[in-house]
Amino acid sequence: MRLNKETFVAGFALFSMFFGAGNLMLPPFLGHEAGDQWNWVTFGFIISAVIIPILGIVAHAKIQGTMFDFGKKVSPVFSYIYCFAVYAISIGLPSPRTASVTHEIAIQPYLDSGYLLTSSIYFALVLLFVLNRSKILDIIGKFLTPVILLTILSIIGIGLFTGPASTVVTDLEKPFVRGLFEGYQTFDAIGAVVIGGVIIVSLKLKGASDFKVNKALIIKSGCIAGLALLLVYTGLIYNGSIYSTWMEPNSSRIEVLSSLSIFTLGHIGKMFLGLLVSLACFTTAIGIVTGTADFVKGFFGDSDKAFKATAIIGCLLGVLMGQFDVNYIINIAVPALMLIYPVTIGLIFLNLVPHKYASPPIFKGVVAIILLFSIPDFLNSVGLAGVNTPFLKYIPLSSYNLGWFLPAIVIFVLLNILLRKGNQ
Structure with missing residues (x-):
């Protein structure tokens, strides 16, 4: 498989848009809960948070349309309902969650400010990037992703060589299923059908119109993103499991992540973690808002006004929902995921x-x-x-x-x- 600079840039951009709030804080928490059963939860998590999402990207490469094309064979009405539901969930839950996580990890430990200020500045910057969407792939792939990967790999690498020698024995029930459903909370299967469309539109805006060339580029970049996700998730879950002996049994997701950064990078690790969280969350929010705006733009006859209006509304909704803490947003997402995730998995398979x-x-x-x-x-x-x-x-x-x-x-x-x- 021949790889070039453009393939790696697109692959890093995909990884970065996938790797947001849930992708960072869920794996260490899973390892912390699983202890000696970390391999089983990893297996489940990888299926729902890596394999299925990357298959979604491959399906996009085959279709090279919008998310509407994913469900139109059921019926146009169903596909519109499905698209509106996915985009409503995406801009209403995982996108605002990125701002909440950024506040709790990167801002709250250092500044006595509220969620409103953080989410307002955060989504103002998101809007700026979205309105300059033709530059998204290059900015994310060339500049933001390398910083994210370097920080994560530092935490994982130091943890592997300096952590405790053994894991605790746990009685976690159904570890494989626990990992599988925790992977739902990454929203990555949904993200695949949203972000895949963003990649395709961005390529077309850069003048890449050859179907076969784009298909090869998207599949190769998807494989690069999937491999990066696989390595990062496995490393974070394993580190969470070996360091569980040094943590409180009932630690929250964010407490586990914060503790892991301190154990591996020292107290300066909190600063690195804040930077990592901010960048990882930011790139995901950009992908979600851009994908939603693209869909609405197409729905209204390729209207630029619709794109800008949707981007603004999406960012305003992010500011409003960003006032809630992370655990609350995670909990209210469960019912929606129980319906939309199985349908999304089915559509990905059928389109493949x-x-x-x-x-x-x-x-x-x-x-x-x-x-x-x-x-x-x-x-x-x-x-x-x-x-x-x-x-x-x-x-x-x-x-x-x-x-x-x-x-x-x-x-x-x-x-x-x-x-x-x-x-x-």
Whole structure:
């Protein structure tokens, strides 16, 4: 696989837009909870936070359209509803969360100021970058990502060579599933369908219009981003596990991350961590707001006014939601993720397989089944577990909140068989 400077710049830009607040604070916390079972939570986390998102980027390379194209085979109406839901969730939860994390780690320890001031300055800068979106790939890929990676690798490297020799024994239940669902909180599968569109539009704005060349560039850059994410997540989870003996058992996600930075880089580590968090969160917020503005621009006939208005509204919403603390935003995100994440995974898979195995009827059937079997998980997440009927216990993987998975595979296979017979 031939790699050039442009491929690495795009790959670093992808990594940076993926690597935000959740991507930084969730892995060490997982390792802290898992202890000696860190390898199992890593496996689950990698599936939902690396493999599925990068497959989403590969699907984008195949389509080279907008996020609307991901679901249009179900129906245009469904695709618009799905797009609006994803973008509403993205600018309403993970984007503001980046400002909250930045405040709690980079600002609060040093300045006696409130969330409002931080989020106002933060999203003013985000807006500045978004309105200059043609330069996003170069600015992020060439300048911001190397600083982020250098700081993370310093924490991981020092931790590996100076940390405790053993991990604590824990009784964490279902470690693989715990890692899988913690990976949901990174929003990376959703991020893939949003950010992938940003990369494609940015390439076109730079004059790159050759379909095959863009496809190769996007896939290669996606692999680079995926490899970087894999190494960083594994390192952070392992460091969280070995340093768990030095931390309080009930430490929060941010407390674990702060402690890890101090253990590895000393008290100056807090300053490095603040810089790292600010850059990682900032690049993710840029990707989310730009992707949302791109979609609305296309919806209104390629209107630049719609792009600017959406960017401004997205940043204002970020300021408003950024007033809440990180744990609150994480908790209110769970119900939305229980519905939108399975559908997103299904759409990524369907857009990856050859067209003959993923015709519009198959899209409709698989997505309908995923939605149907995701409802119990959604109800559980909002405290309505009592409405579940007894038959749910007979659905494979339902106890792991994955009751939709096998029914989706079964309907995919059955519909393909039936359609093949019908065409004979």
